[in-house]
Amino acid sequence: MHIAPARLEDARQVAEIHVTTWQSAYQGIVPAQYLASLSVDQREAMWRGSIADGVPELLVAKVEGGMIGWVAFGPCRDEGSPADCAEVWAIYVAPSSWSSGVGRMLWHRAQERMLEQGFRTVSAWVFTQNARAIRFYSAAGFAPDLSSVKEFELGGEQVQEIRYARALE
Secondary structure, eight states: OEEEEOOGGGHHHHHHHHHHHHHHHTBTTBOHHHHHHOOHHHHHHHHHHHHHHTOSEEEEEEETTEEEEEEEEEEOOSTTOOTTEEEEEEEEEOGGGTTSSHHHHHHHHHHHHHHHTTOOEEEEEEETTOHHHHHHHHHTTOEEEEEEEEEEEETTEEEEEEEEEEEOO
């Protein structure tokens, strides 16, 4: 497996993994009609712009058969967060590669980049019902900020997220 910065030509595969992973990982968490409405074309346009702008930073994991996962990260987007706080905006691994260590390797490479950029802490937002992500972040040393739970509407239903955080040192 090779992990490298995303290039413009990667945008389509990033979008495909984004949509298929949402549709697999968020069943029973996000409304089914919302998941069914996700568009690879729309996500590709979004990711093409992000790759061109360099925000968030995007690393992709590839094997001979193509891309199997990616991680997006950058400065923390939470209002009032300190300048030395980073955020994992997303880590997605193709469902066929779940539990293979790809996510862990992407996290470690992103962690190295965040440290190189001078960040001291990192956070990530996780759906409160996403047991797989909670296990992943807990194993990576993140802890939940119980005061951070927020509820919002997605696809006509209420969902909850919680912030997980850790020091980068």
